[in-house]
Amino acid sequence: MRDDLQELVDDVSRMLRAPATLEDRDFTLLAFCAHDDDRTTTMDAVRTRSILGRSSTPAVRAWFESHGIAGATAPVRVPADPAAGILTRLCLPVRADGELHGYLWLLDEGRTDLTDPAAPGLAAAVAVAASAGRLLAAGRPGTADLSAALREVLTGPAPRAARALGTALGTEAPVTLVALLVPAPGVPAGWAPPAAGAVPAELADGAEVAVLLPLRTGGDTRPAGALAAAALTGLPPGSTAGVAAARRGCGDLPAQWHEARTAARVAAVDPRLAPAASWSELGAWRQVAALDGPDPALRRLLADPVLTATAEVWLDCAGSPQRAAAQLCIHRQTLYYRLGRIEELTGLDLAEGADRLLLHLGVRAARLTPFVRRGNDLDYQQ
Structure with missing residues (x-):
């Protein structure tokens, strides 16, 4: 089902030439599509948090619901809120047999004219939302179990958890890992995180966050890098991000985690790569990071x-x-x-x-x- 939902999101993004995000009715992220355009104007704090955090805050949910999306049966234009850093977006209610199952969001910069039934791509996008509704009506996929599986895979041998991730995302689907490193208060920039495996903590107290992202066919990691860089704008100074090389399937996640963490560490000490670096651009830093320390x-x-x-x-x-x-x-x-x-x-x-x-x-x-x-x-x- 996840593959089907991802295909629908890719389709609607192409139709309306805008980044698309699919959430269930509880605002849990189900699928997203990064736009081919590298402009930062197609990204705001809400979309970044949704993708990297897999959900939205209660305040964000209340703000969007105040515009009538929960009861809507047709597309809704949600206005921008510059003070909150929110861009205007198009909301397509995802329904099946009249029941709300989620929302399909598009950051279309206000281009789609909802007063014109013949607006390019609008009717087809509504049909895509209906298809997503039918899929969700048959069974809503969750993400909490996958987060737990990811933890198991990155903290030790966990073949069962790796298989669960592969089944959910696709055994041959291209994926990458993003590492977000947020230093604790008083910790200098360039700190290296310890080995994985403890209790999560709030980012403000210092944390290391692993984010598993599906990629488009071909494994282009640039969208993941753009998301990581955008996420850093809302984190404490000194926070950095790293993006691993793409792999097919989830069989090599520990190696990708090493790559992502290394890239984030290097981004903290090399201004040329800050604040978000990819494993592919580290060059000699790869050998340096493999050392225990200076001679x-x-x-x-x-x-x-x-x-x-x-x-x-x-x-x-x-x-x-x-x-x-x-x-x-x-x-x-x-x-x-x-x-x-x-x-x-x-x-x-x-x-x-x-x-x-x-x-x-x-x-x-x-x-x-x-x-x-x-x-x-x-x-x-x-």
Whole structure:
């Protein structure tokens, strides 16, 4: 049934050229479709929360129901609320035999004219909502059991839970995992989360959230990246997101979780990838993240932030004194002096490629060194 619902949502999104979301009558997310357009104007806080949290808050539900959607039998235009960051949207009631089973939402930017029965795609979209209603009348799929299954899969061997996820989403359906890392108060940016497996906590107290997302055919993860970036706008400063590479089916979720968490950690320390990074764009950071930490020989150097920064900039500039001095805003002789001090503190010969590699890996690994934090918080969503 989930595959059928997803197909309907994809269809209506194409018909009205707008992002579509299908929720049941309790505002639980059942399916969604990311629009091909990368514009951020087609995303608002309500849609982001619905997709990443799989539901809406009571306040959001009350606001939408105040516009008469619960009793509507025809499409309803819900106006925008700029103060609340809500964009205008089209609501298609999902009914079967007169009974309400859910809502089909489209962020169409107000393009669809409800006063014109011949408006492009409108009649076909209403027919899609009716088809969704018939499917839901036959049995409403839930998501709470899938969230529990995701937790089991990511915290230890759980073949039964993995099979349950595969059955629900499709054994060959492309999926990805998104990691949202929210540091606890007082924890520096760049903290590395502990191993998975504890009690969920509120995001404001620091948390690590796993979100399992189905993808379009072909496994394009860009929509997942856009959703992750949009979700961060409502989270505390320092929060980051990571997107794993796509896989077919749910048989490799632990590896995808590693990829997503690593990407989110790197996004916290590399401004070029912040605030949301994908595993596919990490490059050498993949090898750095696999290290336990910097080599002990670098301990004295890493205690000096100026020399550490000098080493990293010089190495990032491929050892070019001109480029490194310009980027550090120092005289070239000052750079040479600092490089000499680096060699003294580490015992490395910077004329040797192997020593430069050890130094480069070490200064980067130091940026990903785990920070001690209270708790072991992990929340799972599908």
